[in-house]
Amino acid sequence: MSARLQPEQRQSRQPGREREMRPQPDYEPKYPGVGKLEDRVALITGGDSGIGRATAVAMAREGAKIAIVYLEEDQDADETLRLVEREGSRAIKITGDVGKEEFCTQAVERAVKEFGRLDILVNNAAEQHETKDPLKIDAGELERTFRTNLFGYFFMVKAVLPHLNQGAVILNSTSITAYKGHETLLSYAATKGAIVSFTRSLSEALVEKGIRVNAVAPGPIWTPLIPASFDPKHVAKHGAATPMGRSGQPNEVAPCYVFLASEDASYISGQVLHPNGGTVVGS
Numbered sequence: 001m002s003a004r005l006q007p008e009q010r011q012s013r014q015p016g017r018e019r020e021m022r023p024q025p026d027y028e029p030k031y032p033g034v035g036k037l038e039d040r041v042a043l044i045t046g047g048d049s050g051i052g053r054a055t056a057v058a059m060a061r062e063g064a065k066i067a068i069v070y071l072e073e074d075q076d077a078d079e080t081l082r083l084v085e086r087e088g089s090r091a092i093k094i095t096g097d098v099g100k101e102e103f104c105t106q107a108v109e110r111a112v113k114e115f116g117r118l119d120i121l122v123n124n125a126a127e128q129h130e131t132k133d134p135l136k137i138d139a140g141e142l143e144r145t146f147r148t149n150l151f152g153y154f155f156m157v158k159a160v161l162p163h164l165n166q167g168a169v170i171l172n173s174t175s176i177t178a179y180k181g182h183e184t185l186l187s188y189a190a191t192k193g194a195i196v197s198f199t200r201s202l203s204e205a206l207v208e209k210g211i212r213v214n215a216v217a218p219g220p221i222w223t224p225l226i227p228a229s230f231d232p233k234h235v236a237k238h239g240a241a242t243p244m245g246r247s248g249q250p251n252e253v254a255p256c257y258v259f260l261a262s263e264d265a266s267y268i269s270g271q272v273l274h275p276n277g278g279t280v281v282g283s
Contacts, residue, residue, distance in 0.1 A: 016224025050223030098152030166210030203270030219276025242277030
């Protein structure tokens, strides 16, 4: 299959802005909703754009109310709120750094105050920094990446657990890099490997409470994190090395989160789904 290439482009700020991407990622759900998440409330970190936006819209189409947490991308967040409301649902936006435990606690409290409950946590916020020489990965970059990608997951889980009842769901975004590694994304890949273990361990810790915990490990998906992470020539070929020969779109990943959040996945916990364009990896 021929590669689907994007124009060369670069963004200077993590985690990137969806409104600046060309072409725009596809977040539109591929199917009509049937009420799989009716009356549920989901909190989605990194929910302003990319996979987070597509998941917010897909869950809203299935009847969920949405709280999106994001760093500072206000215009992207406003658009996501508009899209959720277009689906006939309600949404709020909460801005702040998930690497800070106090903020995570405040974000959860705000969502509960607004909607009266929480049923679904999607830990999805992430950052990544390309470094070709391992010796140039300094302590600051390492700590920032782990704070956003891993500490933030812990902090959010700690904040939501007092509000989750039997039947609630926690979903974590890991990555194909947890299974294949990545020569220039060492710190990012390390966090994503840790998230797999975190997911499996948390599943065992919460199974008696009736709370399911699963993860999604996307391959190369066309999100703002890509032009915010790589040089323009790399961005133009992003996804070309997959068996399908192209980048995935956020709306090709979001159904994994909807499925795992719904009763369709009632007998699934501690597992990882792999929307990655056909790359075979260990589960």
